[in-house]
Amino acid sequence: xxxxxxxxxxxxxxxxxxxxxxxxxxxxxxxxxxxxxxxxxxxxxxxxxxxxxxxxxxxxxxxxxxxxxxxxxxxxxxxxxxxxxxxxxxxxxxxxxxxxxxxxxxxxxxxxxxxxxxxxxxxxxxxxxxxxxxxxxxxxxxxxxxxxxxxxxxxxxxxxxxxxxxxxxxxxxxxxxxxxxxxxxxxxxxxxxxxxxxxxxxxxxxxxxxxxxxxxxxxxxxxxxxxxxxxxxxxxxxxxxxxxxxxxxxxxxxxxxxxxxxxxxxxxxxxxxxxxxxxxxxxxxxxxxxxxxxxxxxxxxxxxxxxxxxxxxxxxxxxxxxxxxxxxxxxxxxxxxxxxxxxxxxxxxxxxxxxxxx
Amino acid sequence: xxxxxxxxxxxxxxxxxxxxxxxxxxxxxxxxxxxxxxxxxxxxxxxxxxxxxxxxxxxxxxxxxxxxxxxxxxxxxxxxxxxxxxxxxxxxxxxxxxxxxxxxxxxxxxxxxxxxxxxxxxxxxxxxxxxxxxxxxxxxxxxxxxxxxxxxxxxxxxxxxxxxxxxxxxxxxxxxxxxxxxxxxxxxxxxxxxxxxxxxxxxxxxxxxxxxxxxxxxxxxxxxxxxxxxxxxxxxxxxxxxxxxxxxxxxxxxxxxxxxxxxxxxxxxxxxxxxxxxxxxxxxxxxxxxxxxxxxxxxxxxxxxxxxxxxxxxxxxxxxxxxxxxxxxxxxxxxxxxxxxxxxxxxxxxxxxxxxxx
Numbered sequence: 001x002x003x004x005x006x007x008x009x010x011x012x013x014x015x016x017x018x019x020x021x022x023x024x025x026x027x028x029x030x031x032x033x034x035x036x037x038x039x040x041x042x043x044x045x046x047x048x049x050x051x052x053x054x055x056x057x058x059x060x061x062x063x064x065x066x067x068x069x070x071x072x073x074x075x076x077x078x079x080x081x082x083x084x085x086x087x088x089x090x091x092x093x094x095x096x097x098x099x100x101x102x103x104x105x106x107x108x109x110x111x112x113x114x115x116x117x118x119x120x121x122x123x124x125x126x127x128x129x130x131x132x133x134x135x136x137x138x139x140x141x142x143x144x145x146x147x148x149x150x151x152x153x154x155x156x157x158x159x160x161x162x163x164x165x166x167x168x169x170x171x172x173x174x175x176x177x178x179x180x181x182x183x184x185x186x187x188x189x190x191x192x193x194x195x196x197x198x199x200x201x202x203x204x205x206x207x208x209x210x211x212x213x214x215x216x217x218x219x220x221x222x223x224x225x226x227x228x229x230x231x232x233x234x235x236x237x238x239x240x241x242x243x244x245x246x247x248x249x250x251x252x253x254x255x256x257x258x259x260x261x262x263x264x265x266x267x268x269x270x271x272x273x274x275x276x277x278x279x280x281x282x283x284x285x286x287x288x289x290x291x292x293x294x295x296x297x298x299x300x301x302x303x304x305x306x307x308x309x310x311x312x313x314x315x316x317x318x319x320x321x322x323x324x325x326x327x328x329x330x331x332x333x334x335x336x337x338x339x340x341x342x343x344x345x346x347x348x349x350x351x352x353x354x355x356x357x358x
Numbered sequence: 359x360x361x362x363x364x365x366x367x368x369x370x371x372x373x374x375x376x377x378x379x380x381x382x383x384x385x386x387x388x389x390x391x392x393x394x395x396x397x398x399x400x401x402x403x404x405x406x407x408x409x410x411x412x413x414x415x416x417x418x419x420x421x422x423x424x425x426x427x428x429x430x431x432x433x434x435x436x437x438x439x440x441x442x443x444x445x446x447x448x449x450x451x452x453x454x455x456x457x458x459x460x461x462x463x464x465x466x467x468x469x470x471x472x473x474x475x476x477x478x479x480x481x482x483x484x485x486x487x488x489x490x491x492x493x494x495x496x497x498x499x500x501x502x503x504x505x506x507x508x509x510x511x512x513x514x515x516x517x518x519x520x521x522x523x524x525x526x527x528x529x530x531x532x533x534x535x536x537x538x539x540x541x542x543x544x545x546x547x548x549x550x551x552x553x554x555x556x557x558x559x560x561x562x563x564x565x566x567x568x569x570x571x572x573x574x575x576x577x578x579x580x581x582x583x584x585x586x587x588x589x590x591x592x593x594x595x596x597x598x599x600x601x602x603x604x605x606x607x608x609x610x611x612x613x614x615x616x617x618x619x620x621x622x623x624x625x626x627x628x629x630x631x632x633x634x635x636x637x638x639x640x641x642x643x644x645x646x647x648x649x650x651x652x653x654x655x656x657x658x659x660x661x662x663x664x665x666x667x668x669x670x671x672x673x674x675x676x677x678x679x680x681x682x683x684x685x686x687x688x689x690x691x692x693x694x695x696x697x698x699x700x701x702x703x704x705x706x707x708x709x710x711x712x713x714x715x716x
Contacts, residue, residue, distance in 0.1 A: 056650045110395065138495075178429075181489035182490065
């Protein structure tokens with residue numbers, strides 16, 4: 001503990017002073033020219049309680065509840081590219097994931113606006129500003145800071161990985177941990193992908209970025225709606241779906257067992273109609289380890305490789321990139337807000353250009 | 359029910375066709391020039407569970423939880439006015455209240471950006487994207503649509519008020535009801551005003567807009583932080599605070615009893631150091647009524663008048679405006695997103711100019 005405190009202070013002093021220097025000398029970013037911005041709810045359901053509503057003595061009787069919709073904040077730059085980008089956050093997160101980074105730099109929202117894309121940032125059903133759920137939930141304040149530090153690969157608590165693309169200042173960690181927000185109803189990939197499909201009905205053809213837990217609902221959205229013209233999946237963490245008869249063996253790990261999920265082959269093959277790219281960051285091994293936070297990602301990368309192979313075997317166009325293999329080191333689970341997120345965004349741009357999605 | 363359905367369809371046809379005409383003929387709004395935008399968490403606390411954290415078999419032991427902060431999305435136009443505007447939503451709402459209106463027009467976020475103000479839109483602690491609470495909560499899906507229709511003064515369910523400043527299309531009502539989002543921890547005016555005060559430490563001097571339930575935390579924020587240089591309170595609904603010995607008698611109503619709350623006189627008098635204006639809309643009476651949704655606001659306006667008198671008796675500068683008295687009719691509880699919200703914003707601008715806050 002003493003070691004950690006000492007090194008954190010020493011490192012943060014360096015980072016803060018270089019951060020200040022950067023703020024003083026870096027050119028002020030150009031202003032964003034926003035032709036239109038706003039928010040809306042999309043999708044969802046209405047549950048109605050039987051009975052007769054009494055205006056002056058209201059009870060549940062005869063009343064309705066609107067819930068299970070997504071909340072979306074959108075911005076359109078001037079002369080936007082034809083395809084907007086829809087961004088769907090991961091577990092314990094909201095659209096905040098794509099905004100300012102924990103250390104105060106621009107996130108994918110601003111970066112892709114600057115590249116000329118309209119952006120649609122989603123709070124999924126039963127999360128964040130889309131909190132109204134048709135199904136009850138109990139929220140226990142669950143102390144997860146240390147688990148997240150490990151599982152999201154900032155390091156092995158309390159030590160950061162040596163090459164980690166994360167600002168070691170206490171302020172950045174504080175911001176990172178405060179981006180966490182709970183489910184307000186049971187997690188349901190179908191409820192989420194239904195609302196996402198309704199969003200793509202509204203946006204028309206567009207590109208879907210998913211992070212982590214959103215990987216699964218992302219594939220389901222593309223199955224449900226042909227307006228999904230491409231998927232960029234950052235570290236998908238669950239919901240790997242395979243056709244009947246092709247589900248791989250379970251993958252045990254120090255963080256639990258990862259299982260493939262089955263879908264009808266006709267649904268699966270809808271995923272062969274659009275280009276898909278998957279990125280994973282650094283600091284987890286290919287061989288099993290007893291380190292829980294790292295082993296969690298070993299099996300996910302392995303599963304993603306089998307998944308990509310299966311998509312391509314069925315005639316699809318899917319790629320998985322383990323970023324250290326292309327020389328990009330130190331990536332955490334939050335590639336879109338890492339210190340090198342501009343470099344990550346450039347990788348994504350290259351993919352979009354290659355696939356004529358820009 | 360038949361009557362409602364019929365009239366809703368007939369009216370919505372009118373509104374939709376005029377809405378379409380508007381969209382075709384109205385000039386496209388000028389783009390917003392945003393010098394800087396982003397988000398952050400502010401304030402909050404950390405609760406720590408005793409014990410030792412085990413990286414590879416994590417339990418609650420030795421782990422921490424960051425919670426009770428506010429979430430803030432900010433935008434700065436080019437050459438902004440000196441004082442930013444901080445907007446705090448009411449009960450069952452998030453910062454979404456200030457964004458696009460239910461019928462798809464620009465809300466106070468865009469309107470005041472266009473007037474040259476930087477805007478800071480808050481999700482209060484334990485709500486929306488600031489969902490992490492240090493105290494547990496159970497979320498029951500509570501059917502409140504009809505109660506909200508009445509209490510937020512769209513009309514008397516299922517009929518709209520004849521002059522209501524609310525688009526009668528089913529789509530607008532759907533959007534309105536989907537802006538509802540639950541508490542993810544116990545409502546606590548002190549937790550909220552602590553985070554708001556931390557925000558004003560960060561912004562420096564600024565103007566605070568509050569809506570409904572945020573009235574109370576708004577006064578507390580100004581007591582806690584002298585950077586609050588003015589308050590615009592839209593239909594404050596609770597938290598009317600008075601000095602010891604000056605709390606008015608309880609006010610019974612068909613919607614329950616409204617009580618004043620007591621604070622030390624030294625705290626109260628901090629509210630005499632800044633200009634404050636309060637607005638209430640239309641369609642509730644001055645005399646008692648058995649109509650629950652309307653009587654709720656009768657006592658709130660009456661309490662606000664006593665509150666303003668008390669602030670001014672102590673040397674303050676507070677005003678309450680009952681909008682029908684100045685010829686502005688049909689206002690719902692959501693003045694900032696009503697059909698005449700540009701007119702409301704102009705009223706607010708006049709106040710800011712009079713008080714040299716712009």
